[in-house]
Amino acid sequence: MEEKEELVLDFTQQKYGLVTSIKFLYFSILLAASYLLAIPDAQSAEGPPAGGARPPAYPERIVDPDAVERGRELYTTYACSFCHGADTRGGNGGPSLLRSQLVQRDQNGETIATIVRNGVPETQMSAFNLSDQELADLAQFLHSFELNSRDPARFPPETIVVGNAEAGRDFFNQTCAGCHSVNDDLQGVGGRYIDEMELQSNWLMPQEASAVMVTVITQEGDEVTGELARIDEFVMSMTLADGSRRSFRRRGELPKIIINDSLQPHRDLLETYTDTDIHNVTAYLITLQE
Amino acid sequence: MSKSFSTSLLSAAVFAGSFVVAQEPDSGLHPSQILNPIAESWPTYSGDYSGRRYSELNQINQSNVQNLTLAWAARVTAGSNGNPDFVGGYGDGQLFANQTANIRGVVLMVDGILYMSAPDNAWAMDARDGTVLWHYWWKTIGGTHIGNRGMGMWGDYLYLETPDNFLISLDSRTGEERWHTEIASFDEQYFSTPAPVVVDNHVLVGTGNDLDAPGFLQSFDPVTGELQWRFYTVPMKEGDPGLETWGSLDAAQHGGGNPWVPGSYDPETNLYIFGTGEPKPAYFSEPRGDGDALFTCSMIAVNVDTGEMAWYYQTSPNDTHDWDSAQTPILADIEIDGEMRKVAMTAARNGYFFVIDRTNGEHILTSKFSRTANWAYDELNDRGQPVRIPEKDHLIGGSLVSNANQGAANWPPPSFSPDTGLFYVPVAESWAMYYTTETDPRGAMGLGGKREVNAGSDSHLNAIDPVTGETVWSVEYPNGGQLANGILTTAGGLLFAGDRGGNIVARDPANGEVMWHSRLGTVSNAPQTYMLDGQQYLLVAAGDMIYAFTLYQ
Numbered sequence: 031m032e033e034k035e036e037l038v039l040d041f042t043q044q045k046y047g048l049v050t051s052i053k054f055l056y057f058s059i060l061l062a063a064s065y066l067l068a069i070p071d072a073q074s075a076e077g078p079p080a081g082g083a084r085p086p087a088y089p090e091r092i093v094d095p096d097a098v099e100r101g102r103e104l105y106t107t108y109a110c111s112f113c114h115g116a117d118t119r120g121g122n123g124g125p126s127l128l129r130s131q132l133v134q135r136d137q138n139g140e141t142i143a144t145i146v147r148n149g150v151p152e153t154q155m156s157a158f159n160l161s162d163q164e165l166a167d168l169a170q171f172l173h174s175f176e177l178n179s180r181d182p183a184r185f186p187p188e189t190i191v192v193g194n195a196e197a198g199r200d201f202f203n204q205t206c207a208g209c210h211s212v213n214d215d216l217q218g219v220g221g222r223y224i225d226e227m228e229l230q231s232n233w234l235m236p237q238e239a240s241a242v243m244v245t246v247i248t249q250e251g252d253e254v255t256g257e258l259a260r261i262d263e264f265v266m267s268m269t270l271a272d273g274s275r276r277s278f279r280r281r282g283e284l285p286k287i288i289i290n291d292s293l294q295p296h297r298d299l300l301e302t303y304t305d306t307d308i309h310n311v312t313a314y315l316i317t318l319q320e
Numbered sequence: 321m322s323k324s325f326s327t328s329l330l331s332a333a334v335f336a337g338s339f340v341v342a343q344e345p346d347s348g349l350h351p352s353q354i355l356n357p358i359a360e361s362w363p364t365y366s367g368d369y370s371g372r373r374y375s376e377l378n379q380i381n382q383s384n385v386q387n388l389t390l391a392w393a394a395r396v397t398a399g400s401n402g403n404p405d406f407v408g409g410y411g412d413g414q415l416f417a418n419q420t421a422n423i424r425g426v427v428l429m430v431d432g433i434l435y436m437s438a439p440d441n442a443w444a445m446d447a448r449d450g451t452v453l454w455h456y457w458w459k460t461i462g463g464t465h466i467g468n469r470g471m472g473m474w475g476d477y478l479y480l481e482t483p484d485n486f487l488i489s490l491d492s493r494t495g496e497e498r499w500h501t502e503i504a505s506f507d508e509q510y511f512s513t514p515a516p517v518v519v520d521n522h523v524l525v526g527t528g529n530d531l532d533a534p535g536f537l538q539s540f541d542p543v544t545g546e547l548q549w550r551f552y553t554v555p556m557k558e559g560d561p562g563l564e565t566w567g568s569l570d571a572a573q574h575g576g577g578n579p580w581v582p583g584s585y586d587p588e589t590n591l592y593i594f595g596t597g598e599p600k601p602a603y604f605s606e607p608r609g610d611g612d613a614l615f616t617c618s619m620i621a622v623n624v625d626t627g628e629m630a631w632y633y634q635t636s637p638n639d640t641h642d643w644d645s646a647q648t649p650i651l652a653d654i655e656i657d658g659e660m661r662k663v664a665m666t667a668a669r670n671g672y673f674f675v676i677d678r679t680n681g682e683h684i685l686t687s688k689f690s691r692t693a694n695w696a697y698d699e700l701n702d703r704g705q706p707v708r709i710p711e712k713d714h715l716i717g718g719s720l721v722s723n724a725n726q727g728a729a730n731w732p733p734p735s736f737s738p739d740t741g742l743f744y745v746p747v748a749e750s751w752a753m754y755y756t757t758e759t760d761p762r763g764a765m766g767l768g769g770k771r772e773v774n775a776g777s778d779s780h781l782n783a784i785d786p787v788t789g790e791t792v793w794s795v796e797y798p799n800g801g802q803l804a805n806g807i808l809t810t811a812g813g814l815l816f817a818g819d820r821g822g823n824i825v826a827r828d829p830a831n832g833e834v835m836w837h838s839r840l841g842t843v844s845n846a847p848q849t850y851m852l853d854g855q856q857y858l859l860v861a862a863g864d865m866i867y868a869f870t871l872y873q
Contacts, residue, residue, distance in 0.1 A: 085415055087464045087483070088509050119762055125570045129532040129765050134508045179509060179530030181601075181768025183757035190755060192717035227773070230718060231753065235775040261798045262821025264837055297776055300720065300751045301692065308753075309717040 091173040101171025108158055118175055123154055133172050139165030190226050191313050198314025201307050209295065212318055220318040230312045235296050244268050246278055247286040258289065343521055343543060345475020348492060349430050351520050355587055360851040362429040365470055365515040366733065367848065371584035371650040373735040374809045375849045379856035381812030384871055385826050385836045391857060391870040394450030396421045398441045402455045408488065408497045409459030416440065416465050422844055423861035426470030426515055429850040435478055435492065439465045442480050442490060447852055450866060454495030460484050464511040469582060472516035472523060474542035479523050481512035487525055489545060501545040508533050517582045519624045522548060524592055526579035531766045532600040535578035539627060549627030553577035553596045553615050567609030575608060576600035577616035581646040581731050586678055591621040591630050593664050593678060597644040603714060603770040604763030605640050612637040617645040619666060619676060631681025635668045637705055640713040641695065642767060643669040643727050650736045650743065651678055656787055665786055667734055667745040669727030672706050675786050687789025689782060690728035692749045695721055714754035714770045724752035724774050726802055733806035733846045740829045742783040742792060744815060746804040750777030779804055779820050795832045806846025816858060818843025824860050840867060
């Protein structure tokens, strides 16, 4: 992928609630049926929109709902789903049609025609005698599935909580209890979040902007303390208690600056955790409901 | 193709080389001029073919850089608001129109004229005072508008790639379009950001794609725009090399490996050396199996006349983090164990630094330049490659991985100074929780199926000794965050780069010590330099602004 887009995690966009459970159940049924039985609705995928407020880079393919329905019937009648999957993402031996360049290039059945009508030698793909109209309907069905490079999760896991709460408690007492208490700042923390991923993210590295305090010792020996607003190698700027801003020219080590970042212990710990530690602590914190 | 010059591209002396060319431009930039090391002009993406971004100019130097001052500043305006002199394209003129220009690529400087671009837009500007001479606007039908790395030039032909996958040739004198040609499929969701690189009578063109689609590099005729050859970076048919490293031909044909950053060129071997992107699907290796997924995440050398691969070296076998190795390789001659070696170097997005013999692809050195990178085992394999730890792909409960998706390094151009022998690169060391969000055993397409939550990032400028692989010095930007932009070094004993505070900063390349700075608010490309009327300029872009600095004696 080219570059990185700013990652802004918005937990309001993904809640693993009732909808997920139903999808998960559906997933289980699908698995049991080897993707053969049910044909899901096209474009039923849910998830965060890609690209934020920017205009869509690639327009959705324009589809005719009636043609999609006729195409779906053909897809079922000719048992295309047996090899290519009910959702066109591949199934029992056949390739995914969703990521097929031949299908993506196709407009009205003209490029899939060769394959459908002639089959592919030395593969399971046999020839089907479809009319131009049928091919066009089939194409409409294929184009009704969303083609998204940030492919949203269709079958997300039911929960991200996979750890051992008891082991998590031990780890917490050893590592976190120096600064935090389950009877004080973390009392009831498990009940504060609808989304467990949000809880895990927030204890690992608190996401809400936490004030970084800074103290400057001027050449005259005065101490000025405020909230760090901006810093580079040349200027440091702080917000004072009365809300005003004050900036200081930096020349190498002068003036002396003392930054008190309350998140530093969290940053330092990142290099020490195992994933199991993290999962266990989350499992433990979830138990702190009251 | 034989060459009529005898001096090495990488020697210190400026020389006049020339191709024996099938066709020659009768005006404008002769392709042989690009064979010169960077000095007065800046005629191609990296300034010259070596990718070093090291200029021979030394009028601005350590003794006077503190007097460097603004010569002029100029703004460019995109879309119809920019009153384009010429308009092309198939769009309605609304989509992505009139966005604020963001100059993130090269600004060419040829014969006193600057040529710059942003997605769908190109401008010419007087290098003496920043006057805009012409503006060209392409009405897009869409495509990922993430950036544009600049243009290429042959004679008075300019070449611009567009997000909707056209290669456009403009008349550099007027901005009028000569022709355009489709270079990749919009329906397959390709998008094209690189600066075309002109070598002799070849316009070398890469593209990008975030779906499960094959990567390819193409060569076009500079005059007619006809396709000369296409090189796929993944196996496309039975018998193709590397197919044995994929689970199936279908997996290989959808395997990614997009070359989306311009490469370098070695005139001694006539090889174009470039990097490729990650395999697809980016986060799910299941559909392609446990093989190496060649030739994704690799440095590849192709003969520019035939498009045939001469060698490759893979820097991330079977990558699962979308960590491209597409970065521009730097070609240099360095002494290793008492022997002069012709090398190609890259600091890959995966946090490892590689030195490769550029004549044959032989591995010379690997070092880990990202201290925090934790996705691979401590031991390299016998080919010098890092070996991934599968549990550090992503997990349902989350896997804490360094680095986050942006990688330890990325497209911002590195630099190599023959004076210090050091390789300079912007580095970020970051952490993210990678969650598996797709449980379908068939995986997810493209970049999907996982979720990443960032957990902090530092940002640095590092100097790496390519002989030892050690980081010799490192400057940490106090405000952390993402990667800073690219780097220029000069014979004036200076290193120029934007920092994370919106400053353009000059440093001593020996130790990173600050020698000059000016705050522009942001720096959006790698600084460049040129010489005009006996005056050396430092040129840098800040979004839609171009700043030129110089010395007044």
